[in-house]
Amino acid sequence: MRRKIPLAIAFVFGIIMIIQFFIPHRISVEFYRNMLNALVIVGIFYYILAVSSLIRVHRGKIKRKKPGWGYSYVTLISLVVTAVIGVLGGAYQATRITSWFVQHFHWQIEQGTGLMVIYTYIQIPMGATMFSLLAFFIASAAFRAFKARSLTAVLLLVTAFVVMLGRVPIGALLTRRLPEIFHLTNIVEWILKYPNMAAQRGILMGIGLGMIATSLKIILGIERGYLGGGD
Amino acid sequence: MKERKGLIIGSVIMIAIFVLMFIKGEPSKSIMVWIAAILTLSIYSFLYKDNVFYKFAEHLFVGVSVGYSVSVVWQNAFIRRVFDPLFITRTYIVNDKFSLYLFLGIVIPTLLGLLMLSIFTKKQAWLIRIPIAFVVGSYAGMGIAPSFQANIFEQTRSTLYVTLSISASIMIVGVISTLVYFFFSKEHKGLLGKTANLGIWFIMIAFGASFGYTVMARISLLIGRMQFLLHDWLGVIK
Incomplete structure (x- = not known):
């Protein structure tokens, strides 16, 4: 019972959504739109679980005084402060609360809301810096991982080097005296358009076939991992 | 010894920045730009080794990112798709007539979503499988035909x-x-x-x-x- 009902629900909705794709009628399209809306609404509650899980992990760290537990306060406080500012003050458009603060304290919020100020001056800079940090590590990791031990490793390294060089002005400058066919930009274009695209297509087809097989397994109840353990 | 070395390197970098700023620069007057810059430098300090400034920035980043997405989900999903249609705009009333189909289109997924919270109970936790099955089954069904079309037929044709x-x-x-x-x-x-x-x-x-x-x-x-x-x-x- 506890497993059969969910399996039946997955089967029914899976089959309905497959059939819906082949019916271009207005009602079918409207149904598809409502299903998308319904999935977004259910997704809200997924989010509640995700956030509560994060809070639980950090609360546990603080409770047990695990190493670095003080930083958990930073995460929890910043989460609450950002969420409160976003929910009460508005995400994209200022709410009455934001307008009240703007009026009474003569604030000037260029971005429109407090959340957007946090987004512009804290989240974006930190996100970009985190990812740019990888520029340093990716180079050292590549040096260690891709030491040209085999022909395939050489192929990978040479392609990466040629693509990088061909996409910067110095690449074009280096080969400007050669016949046009040997211009680095043209070589890179060719690599991306043919051998690279061939492998990408093969991988895409594999992904597609894998997705279809997994979806069918879910709908037919062969794949039940998503139901979790227990009865 | 290593920490002392790090402290010296950090201090030299900071002094160089301030010297550069006061001699040649025109530093920003915005406090938010300063906060962004300090956070940026805190993250870059990881290039030397893991340290207090990096850990602080890392945890702050996680908290702010989750807080931001909470606000976006609240605004874009809850307010726009549940609260407003149910209580403010009342999209289920069409030409002064109550449309049960539109009403249930909001209420049923909300109730299904509420079943997710059953995970917090001990005896009824299995109910979480119902919304999960709904989402997984629907997406599985939605994915098959477009996947055939985009990943198999289109790629083969091209x-x-x-x-x-x-x-x-x-x-x-x-x-x-x-x-x-x-x-x-x-x-x-x-x-x-x-x-x-x-x-x-x-x-x-x-x-x-x-x-x-x-x-x-x-x-x-x-x-x-x-x-x-x-x-x-x-x-x-x-």
Whole structure:
């Protein structure tokens, strides 16, 4: 019972959504739109679980005084402060609360809301810096991982080097005296358009076939991992 | 000893920044730019080693990112798709007539979503499987036909629909050999093995190109951050 009902629900909705794709009628399209809306609404509650899980992990760290537990306060406080500012003050458009603060304290919020100020001056800079940090590590990791031990490793390294060089002005400058066919930009274009695209297509087809097989397994109840353990 | 060395390096960098700022720069007057700059430097301090400033920035980043997405989900999903249609705009009333279909279109998914919270109970926790099955089953059904269309038919058509040239032949050979490489139902021996090996070559070229692009994207971000520090924050470069 506890497993059969969910399996039946997955089967029914899976089959309905497959059939819906082949019916271009207005009602079918409207149904598809409502299903998308319904999935977004259910997704809200997924989010509640995700956030509560994060809070639980950090609360546990603080409770047990695990190493670095003080930083958990930073995460929890910043989460609450950002969420409160976003929910009460508005995400994209200022709410009455934001307008009240703007009026009474003569604030000037260029971005429109407090959340957007946090987004512009804290989240974006930190996100970009985190990812740019990888520029340093990716180079050292590549040096260690891709030491040209085999022909395939050489192929990978040479392609990466040629693509990088061909996409910067110095690449074009280096080969400007050669016949046009040997211009680095043209070589890179060719690599991306043919051998690279061939492998990408093969991988895409594999992904597609894998997705279809997994979806069918879910709908037919062969794949039940998503139901979790227990009865 | 190592910490002392780090402290010295950090201090030298900070002194260099301040000297540069006061001699040549036109530092920003915005407190938010200063906060962004300090957080940026805190994250870059990881290049030396893991430290207090980096850990602080890392945890702050997690908290702010989750807080931001909470606000976005609240605004874009809850307010726009549940609260407003139910209580403010009342989208289920069409031409002064109550539409049960539209009403249930909001209420049923909300109730289904509420079942997710059953995980917090001990006895009724299994009820969480119902919304999960709804989402997983629906997405599985939604995915099959478009996946056939976009990943199989379109890719096959684009591969075969080419002019007669060496490049086009390379494309066809590349796609087939890559697919053969991922075919594990038979041992890669003989012709199959050789074709699979050729597939590895193509895959390595693709990975190399992706790797090159990834490195370039990261370096471009690094240039962006440097521009922020030297232009927006310190005003050293114009």
